[in-house]
Amino acid sequence: MSDKDNNNKKVTSVEVARLAGVSRSAVSRSFTPNASVSQETREKVMQAAQALGYRVNKLASSLINNRSDLVGIIASNMDNPFRSRQVEYLAKTLLANNLRPILLLVEGEEDPSRIIGMLLEYNVSGVIVTSDTPPQSICEECVTLGVPMVLVNKDQTDARVDRVLLDNPRSGRIAAETLFASGCRRLAVVTTLKPSYSLHVRVGAFTERCRSLGIETVARFSASEQSYDGGRYAADCLMAAPEQTDGVFCVSDYMAMGFLDQLRLKQQIAVPQRLKVISCDDIPQAGWPVYDLSSIRQDPEQLAEMVVKVLLERIHNPEIPAAVKVLDVSLTERNSTAN
Amino acid sequence: MSDKDNNNKKVTSVEVARLAGVSRSAVSRSFTPNASVSQETREKVMQAAQALGYRVNKLASSLINNRSDLVGIIASNMDNPFRSRQVEYLAKTLLANNLRPILLLVEGEEDPSRIIGMLLEYNVSGVIVTSDTPPQSICEECVTLGVPMVLVNKDQTDARVDRVLLDNPRSGRIAAETLFASGCRRLAVVTTLKPSYSLHVRVGAFTERCRSLGIETVARFSASEQSYDGGRYAADCLMAAPEQTDGVFCVSDYMAMGFLDQLRLKQQIAVPQRLKVISCDDIPQAGWPVYDLSSIRQDPEQLAEMVVKVLLERIHNPEIPAAVKVLDVSLTERNSTAN
């Protein structure tokens, strides 16, 4: 007969109360931090709970205190390592803060009302959006319903929702300056046809900084999607292009990987001898010797910490004005921009 | 004044009932499939619900019918694309089946009781384990508590839990046969020091099939972990090894990527001219031209479908004996084993 030998079904607080010889309230209080219980009672309760294998039913308690501690993560494009790492660290950080991530993976043109429905049905304590397409309608509904919401690296006109941004303008500027410092004078940008907010800002800041440095971006190669294959496509464009370029800014490491691989495969243009390349994210792959890619680091761990911090603040204080946190970025210089 | 202009807090069924001029029971029944309601009533209710922006509170209803529709996914090693894709498809498939994935990412030696606690607190409808280390204690507790559980590609002595396996023995055999057919006679295995169940089985079947083909596996290179860097390490070992080998079986594409990259970087051994390479998973990266890696496909989408199917069956019929489903694998032959 082991301790947890209640071989059958759910144990409720009344059974714990009975075994401990106290009331159900005492049990509840014992599991509530800073509640008004004597040490003695709490110990009795905990002991009984242990023996019975009791666990508080958060679904029931959320009914009372309206805190489910469930947090929706809306994400997409998990094939991009940067995105999947982002989700990974978000999930881990939420867990570490006693919140439970519900992972909602969306794809292209998803029905937003379905997503909203899920969130609302489960009375989530908050929502984190990292997907490229956070339908405006979701934001609005969450705001009016008082569901805390944090947007990651998103533009947002609605001033009532919290946002955590990477310093995209700075990323663009660093890219320009680094290529310039490496001696590049005829630059190209590799991006997508319909860039997301952050990509758009990066490119804008890049071209602007180039201009102020007195150099021109002579070409732009836009793939239909932000992916490895998109990067390869851009490389093909570059090799076929009439303009001679000596430096390239890729909007993401993921694209840069495809870009570099395609260059290497065709062996027409050596990196970094004839062409320098820099990109954004600094995912682990950028550090792989085969790429050895200079990249502007966006630390997903730090990002996750900040997102959860902002979320928790809003949960505890729903009335404070929306925060916009901008996280610093930093250059990791590697061989792809070496002289 | 828009439809959903209840600019404030939660709408409950009583408000819908009032607006529709019916009882709360009628509202409940209207949202329950195959419930006994007149079409007329249901329409009235739905209309009122729409106007008020009402949504059923699953947390409350789960209290009654014990079906939270929450499903825990326990996963790890998200840096391996195969693992992150697995999680991706599982999450999507659950969603498509009206289940909500709670993502629990574990790391090395995590405290299992913490995980169990989370699952039980939320009264999950099921648990899916894909992590390499599914602590036995979690399984046991779930079984005794009647929480449906599906293990993905795991060994398991406890005959009471469902499992979905890839045909690992067949993977090993195909690898051996493919290398043999490509003319290899002196084979090596690239694996890890502490291989997971599936890796172990693959290697076992591989060496056995080699023997039956009349060739020997002359070397085994084991990295400390199953990762890109592990693959690189194995490549270094191979290049330093006294034995001449002409064919390599990597236990996963992820390792093979590091392995191939390292070979290419050192340029000592050309693939496939001097060395043929084959591995398992057939992640998209294997098809990238830079790798062009023959690989034994384990379709994560099909896997996810099967896992969810098994889970749903158990949820609906808790008493059926544990199922063990084995999914077929198939060879995708590419340049790395070409003659």
Add this chain to the structure above:
DNA sequence: CTGTTAGCGCTTTCAC
């Protein structure tokens, strides 16, 4: 500090 009471939002008998 403790037990009693009420009720969170929902579903489900059970009569009608």
Add this chain to the structure above:
DNA sequence: GTGAAAGCGCTAACAG
């Protein structure tokens, strides 16, 4: 087909 009433497991007031 419908409403009244009971109760899922829990916590928050309120007395004591």
